[in-house]
Amino acid sequence: MYAYVATLLCDRAAAEDVTALAFERAFRRRRTFDRRRGEERAWLFGIARNAALDELRRRKRVAALMTDPEDASAAVDEAGPDVALRRTAVREALAKLPAREREVIALKFHAGLRNAELARVLGISESAAGTLIHRTMQKLRKACNESL
Amino acid sequence: MNPFDDNETISLEVIDATLAGEAVQPEYAELAELTLILAGQRPIPQEDFTTALDEQVARRFARPSSRTPRPVRWRWLFTPGAALGALAAVVAVIVVAGGIAGSDKSSSSAKLGPSASGSRAAASAPAVAQSSASASAPAQRQSPTAVAAPAPAPTATGRQIVQSAQLSLSTKPTNVDGVAQQVFDVIAAQNGVVRSSQVTAANNANGYAQFQLSVPSSNLGQTMAALSQLHGANVVSRTDSTRDITQQVGGVGMRLADARALHRALVRKLASATTTAEIDGLNGQIGAVEARIARLQTSLRSLHRQVNLSDISLTINAAMVPGHPVSSGGGFTLGKAAHDAGRVLVVAAGVALVALAVLVPLGIVIALALWIAHAVRQRRREQALDLV
Numbered sequence: 267m268y269a270y271v272a273t274l275l276c277d278r279a280a281a282e283d284v285t286a287l288a289f290e291r292a293f294r295r296r297r298t299f300d301r302r303r304g305e306e307r308a309w310l311f312g313i314a315r316n317a318a319l320d321e322l323r324r325r326k327r328v329a330a331l332m333t334d335p336e337d338a339s340a341a342v343d344e345a346g347p348d349v350a351l352r353r354t355a356v357r358e359a360l361a362k363l364p365a366r367e368r369e370v371i372a373l374k375f376h377a378g379l380r381n382a383e384l385a386r387v388l389g390i391s392e393s394a395a396g397t398l399i400h401r402t403m404q405k406l407r408k409a410c411n412e413s414l
Numbered sequence: 415m416n417p418f419d420d421n422e423t424i425s426l427e428v429i430d431a432t433l434a435g436e437a438v439q440p441e442y443a444e445l446a447e448l449t450l451i452l453a454g455q456r457p458i459p460q461e462d463f464t465t466a467l468d469e470q471v472a473r474r475f476a477r478p479s480s481r482t483p484r485p486v487r488w489r490w491l492f493t494p495g496a497a498l499g500a501l502a503a504v505v506a507v508i509v510v511a512g513g514i515a516g517s518d519k520s521s522s523s524a525k526l527g528p529s530a531s532g533s534r535a536a537a538s539a540p541a542v543a544q545s546s547a548s549a550s551a552p553a554q555r556q557s558p559t560a561v562a563a564p565a566p567a568p569t570a571t572g573r574q575i576v577q578s579a580q581l582s583l584s585t586k587p588t589n590v591d592g593v594a595q596q597v598f599d600v601i602a603a604q605n606g607v608v609r610s611s612q613v614t615a616a617n618n619a620n621g622y623a624q625f626q627l628s629v630p631s632s633n634l635g636q637t638m639a640a641l642s643q644l645h646g647a648n649v650v651s652r653t654d655s656t657r658d659i660t661q662q663v664g665g666v667g668m669r670l671a672d673a674r675a676l677h678r679a680l681v682r683k684l685a686s687a688t689t690t691a692e693i694d695g696l697n698g699q700i701g702a703v704e705a706r707i708a709r710l711q712t713s714l715r716s717l718h719r720q721v722n723l724s725d726i727s728l729t730i731n732a733a734m735v736p737g738h739p740v741s742s743g744g745g746f747t748l749g750k751a752a753h754d755a756g757r758v759l760v761v762a763a764g765v766a767l768v769a770l771a772v773l774v775p776l777g778i779v780i781a782l783a784l785w786i787a788h789a790v791r792q793r794r795r796e797q798a799l800d801l802v
Contacts, residue, residue: 268464272457282463289467293474319795356451365799375452378433381426399429400422407448 267314273372274318274365284321288314308386311377315369315387322365352410359409367402374399498780502772507765574660574717577631577724579638580653585646587732590614590621593647597625597728600640604633607723621732626725634724641728650731663717670710677703 267288272281291313299309360368373384385395428442432449459467585593594613601608606629613623629637642649680703684696 268459269456272459278457278460281457282459285459286467286470289471289474316795319798322798323794352447353451353455356448357455360452360455369799371452374429375433375449376456396422396426400425403425403429403445403448406452407444410448 267311267377269376270311270369270372271314271318273376274315274369275321276361280321280325284317285314288317291317304386305383307379308383311373311379311383311387355410355413356406358413359406362409363402363405367398367405370395370398370402371406498776499769499773502776503765503769505768505772572660573658574663574721575631576657576659576720577634578655578657578726579634579724580651580655580727581638581641581729582650582652583641583644583647583728583730584650584733585621585648585730587616587618587621589646590616590623590730590732593644593730594623594625596644596647597623597627597641597730600637600644601627601629604629604637604640606630606633606637606726609725616732619732623728623730625728627728628723628725631722631724634726637726641726647730659717659720663714663721666710666714666717670707670714673703673707673710677707 268281268285271284271288272278275281275284288310292310295313299306303309360371363371370384370388373379373387374381379387381395381399382392384399385392388395388398390398424442425445428438428445429449431438432446433453438446583593590613594611598608598611606627608625609628610626611624615621627637638652638654642652677700680696680700684693684700687693687696
């Protein structure tokens, strides 16, 4: 959940606060959870998403894409310069994506949600979620190839 | 049916397989690599934050021990919805209770107890032009002195009072004829007149008799007392009415005096008339005045008759006639209990119906407002994404 919120907000400190807040809200609303309407993870991420969007509304701004220089350098050491270069390209392409598409990436690849869960969080159908993932990946691939 | 095209399907399968750690075909290596890079860029929270959050979550979401008291189930009583429901129920009770009180009030005017009728009997004050007093009593437990008492007579110190009375009796189905005959006897003894009568004798609950009676007003009290004590009959209800027509009588008397004075003046004028035209004109005027005098005298006689004679409307019903039930006494019976239970159920159903009529529209409005508020809030949240 932290990874999803951090990707959405591009702010580690705010992500920690929002993650904690999401769990607080989930605790308060735990009686409203209905298993027939979806799994616990989708319900929890729905709460986290609302908390993150509230934070975005409150700030009306977002920090620059979160970067982690230490991880990047470590990646260079481990996988070589080509892979590091490609990772940088992906990171930059991800930063340029609209927030809605970046949110899809965060839910799919950072939070590890299945397509059905992702659709439930975003309030769309599973097929629409699949299409969204496919198009976002195409856009990322294109952006990466252009930068390389 | 697969909602995706081939490319989408393959792409999603490759992504899922890669995330699951499975191998993919070489032609999809680029997509798999991108998937792995994206998964590898997953932000990792600080360890102290993770630890603190885990502890907090474990503490707050921990299952309550068996010794922990269960959450109070009646907390919903304090929710706004419950408050609105309670308010609606109170309104319903007030509305239904008001309706019941209103209906009881309307019937009580016709069925007051003897003591209440006594208190209403002071209808003779000159300022009061019209009044009535009613009395009813259980048919078989009737105290003779209570109902057989003379009608509350106005203190007619120079006032012209019209009195009338209504009396409803009940008797056994086989006794309607006998009671009707007693009515004739009483009226004859009181120098009264039976203006109309209708007696339907039947050996069942359809037996019925109706009388329109006139008695001298001075005998009204005695007549009512006698009628209330007829052998084999019980008083169901009794109403005594008075109407002050002093002003009306005075007005007619004054107009009559004026007409007579005018008549005398015209006669004197006729005596001194000399021309034929003058005589004819005066004769015409005198004729008109005489006709007017005749009308006024008739009116005055009618008013005097109303004052001197009192009308009595009397009905005799065989027992068990619908609408004129004969009470079986004041004791507790299963029938009365069933009746009371039915009454309680009717009131309860009325309360529930009124409460429902209040709550349903209110609930719809509240639900609609909540839905709109939720939709607006969610829309604003989604707009936050567009600002990024």
